[in-house]
Amino acid sequence: MSCEGYRDKLIVALASGAGSLDGDVATHLGTCAACEKFYEAQVNLFGAIDSGLRAMVNEAVPASLLPRVRARVAEAGTPHGAWGFSWGFEAVAVAAVLLISVGLLKQSPDSRNKVNDRIPVVFQGARDAKEVTPEQPRVIAAGPKLSSSEVKMVAAPSVRVTAPEVLVLAEERAAFEKFVKNLPEEREVAVAFTRPATDAKDEGVEIALLQIDELDVKPLESANR
Amino acid sequence: MRELVLIQPGRTLEGPTAREHERARADREFEERLTECGPLAFRVAYGVLRNAADAEDVAQEALLKAYRNFGRLREPARFRGWLVRIAFRMALDRWRSVKRREKRETQGEQSEPRAAGPTVEELAVSSEFQARLERAMEELPEKFRLVLLLAAIEGYTLEEVSGMLGIPMGTVKSRLFFARKKLAEKLR
Numbered sequence: 001m002s003c004e005g006y007r008d009k010l011i012v013a014l015a016s017g018a019g020s021l022d023g024d025v026a027t028h029l030g031t032c033a034a035c036e037k038f039y040e041a042q043v044n045l046f047g048a049i050d051s052g053l054r055a056m057v058n059e060a061v062p063a064s065l066l067p068r069v070r071a072r073v074a075e076a077g078t079p080h081g082a083w084g085f086s087w088g089f090e091a092v093a094v095a096a097v098l099l100i101s102v103g104l105l106k107q108s109p110d111s112r113n114k115v116n117d118r119i120p121v122v123f124q125g126a127r128d129a130k131e132v133t134p135e136q137p138r139v140i141a142a143g144p145k146l147s148s149s150e151v152k153m154v155a156a157p158s159v160r161v162t163a164p165e166v167l168v169l170a171e172e173r174a175a176f177e178k179f180v181k182n183l184p185e186e187r188e189v190a191v192a193f194t195r196p197a198t199d200a201k202d203e204g205v206e207i208a209l210l211q212i213d214e215l216d217v218k219p220l221e222s223a224n225r
Numbered sequence: 226m227r228e229l230v231l232i233q234p235g236r237t238l239e240g241p242t243a244r245e246h247e248r249a250r251a252d253r254e255f256e257e258r259l260t261e262c263g264p265l266a267f268r269v270a271y272g273v274l275r276n277a278a279d280a281e282d283v284a285q286e287a288l289l290k291a292y293r294n295f296g297r298l299r300e301p302a303r304f305r306g307w308l309v310r311i312a313f314r315m316a317l318d319r320w321r322s323v324k325r326r327e328k329r330e331t332q333g334e335q336s337e338p339r340a341a342g343p344t345v346e347e348l349a350v351s352s353e354f355q356a357r358l359e360r361a362m363e364e365l366p367e368k369f370r371l372v373l374l375l376a377a378i379e380g381y382t383l384e385e386v387s388g389m390l391g392i393p394m395g396t397v398k399s400r401l402f403f404a405r406k407k408l409a410e411k412l413r
Binding site: 011012014015016017042045046048049050052053054055056057058059061062064065066068069070072073076 | 255259260263264267268269271272275277280281284285288289292293354355358359362373374377378379398401402403405406408409412413
């Protein structure tokens with residue numbers, strides 16, 4: 001190894017604060033006067049750096065520092081408001097998150113798809129039938145003069161309506177209209193109509209036996225009298 | 226230190242009493258931290274600013290800031306690390322603004338002579354080498370500089386420096402190594 005290599009090695013040793021040099025470096029220093037001189041200069045340099053750094057930071061702390069801080073702390077008042085604020089803020093944040101979570105949990109898929117107050121009626125027979133939004137349930141009353149082709153047009157898959165459709169016979173149209181008109185007042189009925197049936201299987205209904213607490217039997221003669 | 230609180234029979238510690246008790250406890254804890262870490266904040270600031278008055282101002286500000294945030298800095302190790310970093314950053318900010326002001330002043334007609342000349346002590350300490358060392362330090366990246374300063378403060382081991390900065394011991398050693406090597410290159 002050249003002298004340059006040994007010098008690099010000894011700088012690494014000094015910079016890392018290693019107490020001793022590697023064996024080969026120490027041997028080289030014993031045989032090379034120039035490197036020995038370089039090493040001594042580096043030891044002095046690192047020593048000066050360390051003492052310079054110590055002088056830089058180990059300045060005597062002014063006696064006034066802590067009393068002045070205490071005075072300023074007393075002036076500023078206790079930061080308990082700030083601590084309280086931080087806790088209060090955290091509490092409010094947690095409460096808000098909880099409320100939102102509970103709200104989302106409560107909003108079941110059934111309730112999300114709940115029926116609108118006003119269910120539009122579209123008469124297929126009428127040419128000026130209004131468009132309905134896909135979210136709204138659509139009631140179609142089949143007119144008496146509908147041809148089969150017109151019915152096909154209604155049932156065509158190109159109509160992108162996700163809401164349920166109801167076909168009503170012409171003679172039942174008036175009654176159905178009345179029923180639909182009254183639906184907003186009878187929301188439970190509307191919900192029952194529009195909600196899908198539950199998957200639960202029908203189970204037998206148990207009827208309790210008739211119980212007679214007291215039986216007053218009177219003689220026939222007295223009853224006739 | 227554990228505390229005993231006397232409560233009347235049949236009464237619980239709640240409401241304003243509990244809050245006052247908590248305040249008093251927090252104040253005592255802060256006083257402990259202040260006594261322990263106040264000098265550290267000053268030394269870190271002094272290592273950057275090299276001016277006792279400025280360093281004292283910065284340390285005060287840093288400690289006041291720590292007091293305001295004491296609610297989340299009550300753990301001693303966390304408090305010390307936070308204080309060291311904030312004092313270092315504030316000192317750097319102050320140092321930069323001082324440098325900018327000096328630059329503006331020297332760009333004017335003639336730089337005014339310093340109001341107060343260097344004291345005998347300042348003259349003794351500020352040898353040519355010290356001045357070069359300070360300049361070399363200013364050129365180091367901040368993370369190397371902070372580790373060098375903390376490692377040079379008396380009474381703190383490398384392990385404590387590692388804890389203060391929240392970095393592994395190996396990182397502290399490698400930063401120290403590169404910082405010392407760089408300083409030596411600049412000063413050689």
